[in-house]
Amino acid sequence: MPPPGVSLNIMDARHKRDGYGSISHPSLLFSQDYQQLKEFCVTRRVKFIDDMFPPDRKSIGRGILSPSDLAQVEWLRPAVSKISQNPSFVVRGLSRFDFGQGVLGNCWFLASIGALTFQDHILRQVAPLEQGFGENYCGLFHFRFWRFGKWVDVVIDDKLPTINGRLIFIQSRNQNEFWPALLEKAYAKVCGSYTDMNAGTPAEAMVDFTGGVHMCIKLSDPPPDLWELMSRAARYGALLGCSTPQGETSSFTLSSNGLVQGHAYTVTGVIEMLSGGRPVKMVRLWNPWGKGEWNGDWMSASEAEHDREKCLSVANDGEFWMSLEDFCRFYIDLDMCGLNPNFLDEDSSFHWRTSMVEGRWVAGTTAGGCMNYKDSFWTNPQFRVKVCSESTKGKGEKNILVSLMQKHDKRNRHLVQNHHIGFSIFEGEPPSMGKFTASFFSSQAPVAQTKMFMNAREVEEFLSLKPGEYLIVPSTFHPNESASFLLTILCRTESHSSYQTLIDRKSRTDEKQML
Known part of the structure; x- marks a missing residue:
C-alpha cells in the first residue's frame, strides 16, 4: 500500500470513461448486480426485496416522522397494491411538473431533478428508461449516480413508504407515474436513509447526476x-x-x-x-x-404583448x-x-483538459492545516500543474478551474462532518528533492487561493494564471483533520499535473528542526 497521503490515483479524466466506474461500466453499490438480480428473480418468479435498504423504519430514519406516523407506514409496491390502477415508470415523457415535494426537506434534491428534466440524455443515464412494470417485472429497479470520481449503479426494490395508501415523500402529479419516487428512493439508499436527505444544496445532487x-x-x-x-x-x-x-x-x-x-x-x-x-x-x-x-415586480410595462x-x-x-x-x-x-466545461468559455478555438487526482489528509503526517500553521502547512499533499502558453488567449482571461471535493466514509449522510477546506496555488519550479518544504512557503505568497475555507463538500475557483509552473496545496483549515479528497483541475488546451513525491518522516522532522 502507498504511504498515507500519497495520491492513489492520477489520471486524465478521459482515461476513465470506458473503464470501471465509468458511466458505461459503473461500479456496483454493495456489489449488487442489477442484471444478475433480475435474471434470478425472473427465473424464480419472485419479487425482489432489497436487504441492503430494507422496507422498514431504519430506511426512513429518525426524526422526519412522528412515532404515530411511523406506526402507520406501509411499504407498498405500485404494481400489486392500491397505490395505482395502472403503474408506469414514465407517463407521457419526463417533466419538472411531474412531481412535487413531500414531507421530506430535500428541496435541494428535487430542484436538481427539475433541472435534470431539461437534459433528456443525462436523465436517461441516471434513470435508465428501459425498466418498468411490464414484461419481466420483478419489483427491481436501478439508477446511476456519480459519487466522488466514479459512477455507481444503485439497485432498489419498488416498495415505497405510504400512509393510508398515499406516498409520504415525493408526490407524483399522475398517480400512475413512479420514476420520481423510485429515483428519490435510490438516492436515499446512497445517503443512508430518507432522513439523511434532509438539508443540502442543489450542487451536491447536480454533480451526482452529471459527474460534471x-x-x-x-x-x-x-x-x-x-x-x-x-x-x-x-x-x-x-x-x-x-x-x-x-x-x-x-x-x-x-x-x-x-x-x-x-x-x-x-x-x-x-x-x-x-x-x-x-x-x-x-x-x-x-x-x-x-x-x-414570486409576487414581486417582474415586467410592469412591457411594450411587446x-x-x-x-x-x-x-x-x-x-x-x-x-x-x-x-x-x-x-x-x-x-x-x-x-457535463463538460464548454459553458465556461464558448470559444471553439480552445478546448479544456481535465485531470483528476485522489488524495488524503492524515492526522500527524499529511494534514498540515492552512497557511496560518507555518510549521506544518508544507506537509500537506502537493500537486504540480503546468499552464502552457497556448492555454491563455488574453490578459486576465480565466483559463483554469480548480475544484476540491472532500470524500467521506460514513454510511449515513447526516453523520458526515465536513471540514473547512480550501487550497492555495504557488508559482515556482519543482524542487530538486521532490517536495516544497517549509522554507519555500515562508518566503512565497500564493498567487491564487480559495476566497475562504468552507465546510462544504466542494469548493472551487475559476482563475486566470499566466504560463508557468504552479503548485496546488489542498488543505483543511485546522491541522490533524483526516479526510480523503478529490482534486479536479480543468485547464484550457493543456494541463500536466503530477503528485510531488512525499519525503519520509525523518526528513520532515529534520526540516522542522532546521527552521
Missing part, C-alpha cells in the same frame, strides 16, 4: 459577466439551481414576496425582453413544492419569472453544473 463541472456564484457579489455565463450555461445544457437565504428560523418560511426562505429553486430559463423600450434580462425559476410563486404573455404566470405550478436584478437581490447562490 460545477461552479458556484455568490449573488451578493456576482461577476460582471453573470448574464453571459448564465446564458451560455443554458445553451450548453448545464443544470442550474439556486437558493434563498435562511430566515430567522430553520423552518421554511414564506416571505411576503412569495419566496420561501432557506429554500432551493431550479433555474428553468433565461431570456432578454423589452420593457419601457429598454432590454430587460429575465430569469425563470421553479419551486419544487409545485406551488408558491407576446413577451408579456410569455412571462405571465397563470397556472399555480411553482414556476415564475423575475428580473436578473431581483434574482441577485433575493437569492444568495447560483449553482451551475455541466
